[in-house]
Amino acid sequence: xxxxxxxxxxxxxxxxxxxxxxxxxxxxxxxxxxxxxxxxxxxxxxxxxxxxxxxxxxxxxxxxxxxxxxxxxxxxxxxxxxxxxxxxxxxxxxxxxxxxxxxxxxxxxxxxxxxxxxxxxxxxxxxxxxxxxxxxxxxxxxxxxxxxxxxxxxxxxxxxxxxxxxxxxxxxxxxxxxxxxxxxxxxxxxxxxxxxxxxxxxxxxxxxxxxxxxxxxxxxxxxxxxxxxxxxxxxxxxxxxxxxxxxxxxxxxxxxxxxxxxxxxxxxxxxxxxxxxxxxxxxxxxxxxxxxxxxxxxxxxxxxxxxxxxxxxxxxxxxxxxxxxxxxxxxxxxxxxxxxxxxxxxxxxxxxxxxxxxxxxxxxxxxxxxxxxxxxxxxxxxxxxxxxxxxxxxxxxxxxxxxxxxxxxxxxxxxxxxxxxxxxxxxxxxxxxxxxxxxxxxxxxxxxxxxxxxxxxxxxxxxxxxxxxxxxxxxxxxxxxxxxxxxxxxxxxxxxxxxxxxxxxxxxxxxxxxxxxxxxxxxxxxxxxxxxxxxxxxxx
Numbered sequence: 001x002x003x004x005x006x007x008x009x010x011x012x013x014x015x016x017x018x019x020x021x022x023x024x025x026x027x028x029x030x031x032x033x034x035x036x037x038x039x040x041x042x043x044x045x046x047x048x049x050x051x052x053x054x055x056x057x058x059x060x061x062x063x064x065x066x067x068x069x070x071x072x073x074x075x076x077x078x079x080x081x082x083x084x085x086x087x088x089x090x091x092x093x094x095x096x097x098x099x100x101x102x103x104x105x106x107x108x109x110x111x112x113x114x115x116x117x118x119x120x121x122x123x124x125x126x127x128x129x130x131x132x133x134x135x136x137x138x139x140x141x142x143x144x145x146x147x148x149x150x151x152x153x154x155x156x157x158x159x160x161x162x163x164x165x166x167x168x169x170x171x172x173x174x175x176x177x178x179x180x181x182x183x184x185x186x187x188x189x190x191x192x193x194x195x196x197x198x199x200x201x202x203x204x205x206x207x208x209x210x211x212x213x214x215x216x217x218x219x220x221x222x223x224x225x226x227x228x229x230x231x232x233x234x235x236x237x238x239x240x241x242x243x244x245x246x247x248x249x250x251x252x253x254x255x256x257x258x259x260x261x262x263x264x265x266x267x268x269x270x271x272x273x274x275x276x277x278x279x280x281x282x283x284x285x286x287x288x289x290x291x292x293x294x295x296x297x298x299x300x301x302x303x304x305x306x307x308x309x310x311x312x313x314x315x316x317x318x319x320x321x322x323x324x325x326x327x328x329x330x331x332x333x334x335x336x337x338x339x340x341x342x343x344x345x346x347x348x349x350x351x352x353x354x355x356x357x358x359x360x361x362x363x364x365x366x367x368x369x370x371x372x373x374x375x376x377x378x379x380x381x382x383x384x385x386x387x388x389x390x391x392x393x394x395x396x397x398x399x400x401x402x403x404x405x406x407x408x409x410x411x412x413x414x415x416x417x418x419x420x421x422x423x424x425x426x427x428x429x430x431x432x433x434x435x436x437x438x439x440x441x442x443x444x445x446x447x448x449x450x451x452x453x454x455x456x457x458x459x460x461x462x463x464x465x466x467x468x469x470x471x472x473x474x475x476x477x478x479x480x481x482x483x484x485x486x487x488x489x490x491x492x493x494x495x496x497x498x499x500x501x502x503x504x505x506x507x508x509x510x511x512x513x514x515x516x517x518x519x520x521x522x523x524x525x526x527x528x529x530x531x532x533x534x535x536x537x538x539x540x
Contacts, residue, residue, distance in 0.1 A: 001126070003031060004039050004100045005134035011145035020147055024155035028182075035100040037177025042138055043145075043152040045251075046176060049107040051115050052139040054080055060119045064089050078415030078422065078474055081136035085129040097125050101177070103135065144417050149249055160185025165389035168202035170194035171250060197240025200250045201269060201315050201323070202389035203233065206379060206396035214397065215357045222382050224327065225352045225360055227367075227375035228398055229273040229310055230285050230494060230508070232292070236261060236309055237269045239316075245274075256294050259302045260309055263345035266337060267318050270346070271387075272311035277347060282310070284496040285508060311338055312349040312379075315387060323387035327395075330387070352378065364399060376493060377401045403491040404533065406431065407516060407524040409442055410486040413464040414475045416449065424464040424476065425449055425457055427512070429488050433503070433527040442480055443503040443527060446490060451512030460486070460515070482522030489513045495534050505530050 007027045014020050024043065028036050041047040061070055061084050070087060077083040098106075106118055119139075126132050137143050150164075153171065157164040162185065173196045174181055183189040233248040243261040245254045254261060257274070264270070276283040276291070283305075290305045291297060314334040315323055322330050331351075338348040354360040364378050377400035385395035408429035416425035426449040430442035452460065463478075463486055470477035479485060494508035505527075 001098055001100050001103060001131055001135065003027070004035065004042075004138075005128075005131040007039065008134045008137060008143065008145050009130050011147055015146075017151065021151060021155050021158065024147065024152055025158045028156055028159045033179050033182060034177035037179060037182065038100055038104045040152060040156060040178060041176035042141075042143065043147050044149040045141070046149075047104070047138075048141055049110075049139060051110050051112045052107055053112075053115075054140055056112075056115045056119060057081075057084055057136055057139070060084075060116050060123070061088065063116075064120075075474060079417055081133050081140065081142070082421055084123075084136055085132035088123050088129075088132055090127075091124050097127070097131065098122055103138065107139065142417075156181070156185065160187075163389075165202045166191075168250065168389060169199070172196070172200050172252075198237040198242040198244040199239075200237070200244070200246045200252075201235060203235065203248050203271065204313075204387050204389060204396065205248075205391040206381075206398040207391060207393060209380065209397040209399040211357070211361070211399070218357075220355060220357055220360070222384070223380045223397075224331070224383055225354055225363075226312060226349050226379050226381075227352065228377045228379050228400065229275060229282065229349065230376050231273040231275040231282075231288055231310070233271075234274040234309060235269065235271050235315070236264050237316075238264045238267050239269070253292075256291060256297060257307050258297075260307050260345050263308075263341060263343035265341055265343075268314065268337060269316040270309065270311045270334075270337070271313035271315055272309040272349065275308055275310055275347075276305050277308040277310070277344065278306060280344070280347075285494070286496055286498060286506060306344075308345045308347050310347045310349045313387065326384045326386065327381050328383040364401065375401075400493075403493055403513075404495065405513060406445075406490050406492070406530065407487055407519065408445060408490050409480045409521045409524045410460075410464075410478050410488060411442055411444055411480050412475055412477055413460075420457075423457055423461045425461070427460070427488070429490060430480075430503070431525045431527050431530065432522075440482065440522075444501070445503045445505060445527075445530065446492065446507040446510040448488075448490065448510045448512050451491070452515065456515055480521060483520060485521035487516035487519040487521055487524050489516055495530060495537060497534065503527060503530075505534060 007023060010023055011020055014023065027039065031039065038047065057080060065087060073087050074080065074083040077086065103122065110118060122135055123132050126135065153167045154164045157167050170192055173192060173194055180189065180192045184191045235246045237244045243254065243264060244252060245257050245261055246252055274288065276287040287305050291301065291307055311334060314330050314337055317333060317337060322333065335348060338346055352363060354363060360378065367375065377398060380397040380399065382395045408431050410427055411430045412428040413424035414426040415421055416423055426447065428444050428447045430444040432440050433443045435441050464476055467479040468476040469479050490510050491513040492507040492510040496506055497504060498506035
């Protein structure tokens with residue numbers, strides 16, 4: 001457990017992606033089975049414990065110390081695992097520290113009534129706060145150490161000197177603690193088979209387009225264009241009498257969208273965008289959110305929010321793998337494949353004809369009426385490109401629309417998580433409106449927690465502490481008046497109506513574009529500016 005704790009601690013304090021990759025690769029090389037496999041499962045999000053809930057951790061610590069003192073500590077630190085690890089009053093004479101595999105095996109079989117006893121015994125046995133913190137993070141599944149599942153798999157690939165795409169492709173045929181995987185990576189056995197029905201195929205990603213540089217190098221005749229849809233990237237597979245739906249990272253979301261999978265009649269694997277489509281038109285992303293992250297959906301939900309895949313690639317047809325074929329051939333076969341499904345749940349993403357980059361620029365800036373107001377920009381794909389896992393240079397480009405900008409005033413701030421747990425780094429901002437008496441007031445329109453540097457974070461954090469007027473647990477209300485406050489220039493990708501927000505609007509992907517220390521809050525934008533923008537979007 002000590003080595004795993006050291007790994008998590010170093011990952012949480014290491015900003016460099018390559019340095020994180022090296023840390024995990026070296027850990028996997030040096031740690032024996034099964035601990036390294038369990039660690040890899042934890043880093044990839046494939047390890048959960050139904051009986052281990054945060055409530056049991058809180059109950060355990062409140063049994064050891066004054067509950068009010070703990071809650072004051074928790075409020076200051078802002079992170080449950082970190083707070084408990086620092087204040088835990090250990091008892092002398094505890095048992096030896098457990099191994100990682102011991103903890104996992106116990107949690108996998110423990111009943112809810114046994115969890116608190118296990119927590120107390122393990123925390124007592126751990127001498128350092130770092131080990132306690134790692135244990136509690138492992139139990140709750142909230143590692144937050146800046147390590148994505150894809151990066152962890154890449155570290156395993158580097159350990160064995162294999163292509164990361166090979167691990168991606170066979171991942172769903174593996175199960176923790178992956179002893180067969182490590183045996184192959186270390187040359188002790190054959191490669192595990194990836195030939196299981198409806199498996200996930202590693203996705204191909206696009207590079208961001210820099211029109212000032214790339215248009216001078218590229219020939220428009222070499223590329224096809226289509227809209228970049230505002231949904232979530234998915235892959236649907238129908239093989240061996242099984243149907244599966246995956247996100248771009250390989251998470252299985254089949255149970256949430258049975259209506260979509262039922263429409264995939266032909267055997268094959270398609271790549272596309274999951275959307276809500278009514279009468280052939282794409283609905284706002286907020287409608288799709290009603291279906292996401294649910295374990296099950298009922299008939300009423302499926303009828304109210306009819307999901308569909310707007311398909312743009314065909315990876316396999318029948319038993320034939322098409323990924324090595326050129327895009328032009330895959331596209332022609334895709335059109336015939338979608339036509340055979342004859343279902344509104346399997347919808348073809350249309351190509352957008354153009355002859356020059358000037359024509360494409362005009363189309364991106366002013367799309368025709370209909371679905372494109374839901375698009376985030378355009379995609380460019382070379383006609384001769386094969387479907388390659390990862391983000392190869394040159395074959396595919398994404399050219400997103402320029403973001404919308406608005407000046408908004410900081411209203412509330414909340415502590416962050418992980419290395420930001422001691423800073424107010426989550427910000428709620430608003431624009432001006434009028435109350436019933438005609439007085440100006442701020443109404444919240446969004447929340448953002450990125451887009452600023454570490455130095456700017458320190459400045460904003462100090463402003464929040466110096467200008468707090470009310471506290472609500474970990475949240476602080478910040479002074480925000482026409483002549484005193486902090487203005488953010490907020491960038492966002494889209495805007496839609498929302499009954500859940502007091503302002504009546506919701507931003508898509510808001511982020512802090514810059515801090516307007518120079519601008520008085522009274523000069524920030526009015527809600528009318530967002531309403532005009534929303535009407536313009538809806539009129540397209």
